[in-house]
Amino acid sequence: MSRNKRPSRAARAGAVLAAAALLAAGCGDGRPGGGGGGEVVLEGVDDGTTLTMWTRAATEAQSQRLVDAYNASHENQIELTVIPTDDYQTRVGTAAGNRELPDLFALDVVFAPNFTTAGAFLDITDRIDSLEFKDALAPSHLDAGTVDDREYLVPHTLDLSVLFYNKDLYTQAGLDPERPPTTLAEFAEQARAVDALGGDVSGTFFGGNCGGCFVFTWWPTLWAEGVEVMNEEGTESLLDSPEAQELYATYRSLVEDGVVAPGHAEETGATWVSLFPEGNIGVMPMPSTMLGLMPEDMNIGVAPIPGLTGGQSTFVGGDSIGISANSEHPNQAWDFLRWSLEEEQQVELLAAHGDVMARTDLVGNEYYADNPNAVVMNDLVAVGRTPYSLKFGQTFNDPQGPWLPLVREAVYGPAGADLGPLNDDVTASLSS
Amino acid sequence: MRYSRKLAGALYAAPVAAFVLAFFVAPLLLVGRMSASDWPLLAGDLGINLPDNYAGIADNPLFWPAVGFTLKYTGIVVVILIGLSLLLALIVADRRKGTGFFRTAYFLPTTLGLASASLLFFGFYSPAIGPLDPLLESFGLGPVSWLGTPTAALWSTVVLIVWKFAGFFMIILLVGLQSIPPDVYEAARLDGANRWQSFRHVTVPLLRPALGLVLILSVTGSLLAFDQFFILTKGGPDNSTVTVVQLIYREAFQRFDLGAAAAISVVVLAALLVLNIGQFRALRRDDQ
Numbered sequence: 001m002s003r004n005k006r007p008s009r010a011a012r013a014g015a016v017l018a019a020a021a022l023l024a025a026g027c028g029d030g031r032p033g034g035g036g037g038g039e040v041v042l043e044g045v046d047d048g049t050t051l052t053m054w055t056r057a058a059t060e061a062q063s064q065r066l067v068d069a070y071n072a073s074h075e076n077q078i079e080l081t082v083i084p085t086d087d088y089q090t091r092v093g094t095a096a097g098n099r100e101l102p103d104l105f106a107l108d109v110v111f112a113p114n115f116t117t118a119g120a121f122l123d124i125t126d127r128i129d130s131l132e133f134k135d136a137l138a139p140s141h142l143d144a145g146t147v148d149d150r151e152y153l154v155p156h157t158l159d160l161s162v163l164f165y166n167k168d169l170y171t172q173a174g175l176d177p178e179r180p181p182t183t184l185a186e187f188a189e190q191a192r193a194v195d196a197l198g199g200d201v202s203g204t205f206f207g208g209n210c211g212g213c214f215v216f217t218w219w220p221t222l223w224a225e226g227v228e229v230m231n232e233e234g235t236e237s238l239l240d241s242p243e244a245q246e247l248y249a250t251y252r253s254l255v256e257d258g259v260v261a262p263g264h265a266e267e268t269g270a271t272w273v274s275l276f277p278e279g280n281i282g283v284m285p286m287p288s289t290m291l292g293l294m295p296e297d298m299n300i301g302v303a304p305i306p307g308l309t310g311g312q313s314t315f316v317g318g319d320s321i322g323i324s325a326n327s328e329h330p331n332q333a334w335d336f337l338r339w340s341l342e343e344e345q346q347v348e349l350l351a352a353h354g355d356v357m358a359r360t361d362l363v364g365n366e367y368y369a370d371n372p373n374a375v376v377m378n379d380l381v382a383v384g385r386t387p388y389s390l391k392f393g394q395t396f397n398d399p400q401g402p403w404l405p406l407v408r409e410a411v412y413g414p415a416g417a418d419l420g421p422l423n424d425d426v427t428a429s430l431s432s
Numbered sequence: 433m434r435y436s437r438k439l440a441g442a443l444y445a446a447p448v449a450a451f452v453l454a455f456f457v458a459p460l461l462l463v464g465r466m467s468a469s470d471w472p473l474l475a476g477d478l479g480i481n482l483p484d485n486y487a488g489i490a491d492n493p494l495f496w497p498a499v500g501f502t503l504k505y506t507g508i509v510v511v512i513l514i515g516l517s518l519l520l521a522l523i524v525a526d527r528r529k530g531t532g533f534f535r536t537a538y539f540l541p542t543t544l545g546l547a548s549a550s551l552l553f554f555g556f557y558s559p560a561i562g563p564l565d566p567l568l569e570s571f572g573l574g575p576v577s578w579l580g581t582p583t584a585a586l587w588s589t590v591v592l593i594v595w596k597f598a599g600f601f602m603i604i605l606l607v608g609l610q611s612i613p614p615d616v617y618e619a620a621r622l623d624g625a626n627r628w629q630s631f632r633h634v635t636v637p638l639l640r641p642a643l644g645l646v647l648i649l650s651v652t653g654s655l656l657a658f659d660q661f662f663i664l665t666k667g668g669p670d671n672s673t674v675t676v677v678q679l680i681y682r683e684a685f686q687r688f689d690l691g692a693a694a695a696i697s698v699v700v701l702a703a704l705l706v707l708n709i710g711q712f713r714a715l716r717r718d719d720q
Contacts, residue, residue, distance in 0.1 A: 089685055089686075090684075090685045093473040093474055093685065093688060094473065096473075096474045097472075097473050097474055097475065097476045097690075098476070099476075114474060114688065115474065118472075118474035118475050119475075120474060209666070209668050209669055262559050262565075262575050263558070263559025263560050263575075263577075263580075265577065265580050265669070266559070266577055266578075266579045266580035266585075266668075266669060267560070268665070268666045268668065270554065270558075271558055271560040271561055272560075274560050274561055275560050393686055394686045394687045394688075397686070398682060398686040398687075399666040399667050399668055400494060400667050400671055400674060400678075400679075400682055400686075401686070404668075404670075405670065405671075408669075408670065
C-alpha cells in the first residue's frame with residue numbers, strides 16, 4: 001500500500017507564495033478557465049484550505065466515505081453537500097450559469113459533455129497526465145470527460161449495468177446456477193425456464209416507461225455485438241438497425257408470453273430495482289451498485305450482459321468529478337482527486353465495500369478474493385462504454401424525449417411496426 | 433401632521449412593498465427578460481433573440497396536446513372537487529354526534545404536502561411495492577394497471593387530488609354555509625319550499641362568494657398542475673399526461689433552455705391573468 005504522497009515543503013511554500021501573489025494582484029477573477037489562474041502544482045496542495053464539494057444522493061455513500069477519510073488525514077477540509085438526485089441537474093445547471101459552482105462537483109457521466117463544453121470545469125489535462133496510473137483509470141469515463149484532447153474529469157464512482165440472476169430459482173428451474181446466459185437468446189430461454197416455475201415467480205423485469213433504464217440495460221447487448229447506437233459525434237441515431245430490432249423483438253416476445261413481472265409497462269424507473277431483491281425474479285440487468293444492497297441470504301450470481309450472439313459489454317455509468325472553472329483552489333481540489341484515485345483509497349474505501357473501483361489494475365485486492373461477483377463487474381470497466389452526446393439527457397432520459405416512443409413502439413406497439421420515422425425523431429433531437 | 437402620518441403609512445407599508453418587489457416584481461421582470469433572450473441554462477444570458485422563444489412555442493409538438501390535456505384535467509378536477517366538497521360541507525354543516533370527527537377526517541389530507549401525498553399514492557398504485565394489487569388479488573380481482581394507460585393515469589391522479597383538496601374546499605364552503613342566517617331558511621319553509629328548493633334557491637345563491645373563491649382556487653391550481661404528474665406519471669404513458677407546467681420544467685432542466693421555458697411561462701401567466709379577470713368580473717356581476 002502506498003502512503004499518501006504529500007506535496008513537498010517547497011511545493012507547499014510555492015503554492016502559498018503563488019496564492020499570496022494572486023491576492024496581492026487582486027486577480028482571483030473566477031472566470032471560466034481562470035481557475036484561480038495560479039501555478040499548477042501537479043502533486044496537489046494540502047495547506048488547510050476549506051473546499052466545497054457537491055454530489056448527488058445516488059452516490060452519496062461513496063462520496064461521503066472518501067470525504068470523511070480525506071478530512072481525517074489532511075489539513076484541507078472538504079465540505080460535502082449532498083443534493084437529491086432528481087434536483088441535481090437543476091441545481092448544478094443553475095450554479096454553472098451563474099458561475100457559483102463549488103470547488104469540486106461530481107455529476108452523472110452522461111451529462112459530462114454538456115458541462116465540459118459549457119466551460120464549467122477546469123482543464124486538468126496536465127494533472128491527469130502526471131498520474132502514473134492514468135492508463136488504469138476507467139477509459140470510458142476519461143473519454144466522456146475529454147473535449148478536443150483536453151481532459152476535464154476523472155472517474156469518481158462507477159455504476160455498471162450487469163445481469164443479476166437468482167441462483168436458487170435457477171436451481172429450482174433445473175438450470176445450472178453456474179452457467180448464466182452468454183447470448184441474448186440464452187437470456188430469454190433462461191428467463192422462460194424460471195418463469196415456468198409459476199406462482200409469484202417471474203422470469204425477468206425491466207422499466208418499460210423509463211428511457212434511462214432502457215439505455216442502461218439494453219444498449220450493452222448491441223455494443224457486445226459490435227453494433228453502435230449512435231454515430232461518433234452523437235448526432236445521429238442508429239437505433240433502428242436490424243440488431244436493435246432483434247433486441248426489441250426478443251423482449252417483446254417475453255412480454256407477450258407473460259415472462260416479465262407485472263408493472264413493467266408503467267415502470268418509470270422509480271421502483272424498477274426493487275423487485276429482484278424480493279427473490280421472485282429469475283434474471284435481469286441492473287446497476288452494479290445494487291450488489292451491496294441485496295439481502296445477505298440471497299444466492300445471487302452476477303454476469304456480463306451478453307450480445308445477441310455472444311461477447312459482453314456494459315454501460316459504464318456513475319459519476320465523474322472535476323474541478324469547477326470558478327474554483328479559487330484548484331491545487332487543493334486536485335489534491336483530493338489525486339488522493340481519491342490512489343490504490344489505498346480505491347481498495348480500502350471502495351473495493352472493501354463491494355463497490356466497483358475507478359481503476360482497472362487493482363482487481364487482485366484482498367476483498368475481491370471473496371467476492372467473485374465484484375471481480376466480474378470490475379473487469380467490465382475496461383470493455384464497457386459510456387455513450388457520448390451533447391443532447392443525451394433530452395433525447396434519452398427525458399420522459400417526453402423521442403427515445404421512449406421508439407422503444408415502447410417496438411416493445412408494446414403493433415408487431416413489425418416501422419421504426420424509421422421514430423428513429424428520425426431521435427436523430428432530430430440529437431442533432432438539434 | 434399630515435405629512436408625518438403619510439410617512440408613517442408609507443413606513444408601515446414598506447416591508448410588504450419590499451417583499452413584493454423582491455419576490456414578485458423582480459422575478460417577473462427577470463422572466464420577461466429571459467423570455468426575450470437566448471439563455472441556455474449552462475451558459476447564461478447570450479443576448480436578446482426576440483421573438484425566437486415565443487415563435488418556438490408553436491413549433492413545440494407537445495405544446496397544444498399539453499394545453500388540451502391541462503384543460504381537460506382542470507375541467508374534471510374542478511367539477512368533481514366542487515361537487516364533492518359541497519356535499520361534504522353539507523354533511524358536516526349541522527352539529528350532531530360525530531361531526532367533529534368527520535370534519536377532522538375530511539380535512540386531514542390537506543395538511544400533507546402535495547409532493548408527499550403524490551409519493552404516498554405512487555406507493556399505493558405501484559405494482560412493485562404497492563398494497564392495492566395484492567388486496568384486489570385476495571378478492572380474486574386485478575391486477576389493475578393504475579398508471580399504465582392514459583385513462584387510468586389521469587383518473588388515478590384525479591383521485592389523489594380530490595382526496596388531497598376536497599377537505600380544504602369543504603372548510604371554505606362550510607364557513608359560507610354557516611354565514612347564511614337561519615331565518616332565511618325559515619322564511620323559505622314558511623313559503624312552502626321543500627329541501628331541494630331551499631337548497632337551490634337559498635343555499636346556492638347565498639353561497640356564491642364562497643363557491644366563487646373555491647372555483648378560482650381550483651381552476652388556477654389545476655391549470656398549474658405539476659407535482660402530482662411529475663411524481664405519479666412523469667407525463668406518461670406515451671406523453672398522455674403532460675401538463676403545461678411540465679413543459680416549462682422540461683425546457684429549462686431537460687433541454688437546458690431557460691429562454692424557451694420563460695416564454696411559455698409568460699404565455700401561461702397571461703392566460704391565467706385573463707382567466708382570473710374574467711372570473712372576478714363574472715362574480716362581481718353576480719353580487720350586484
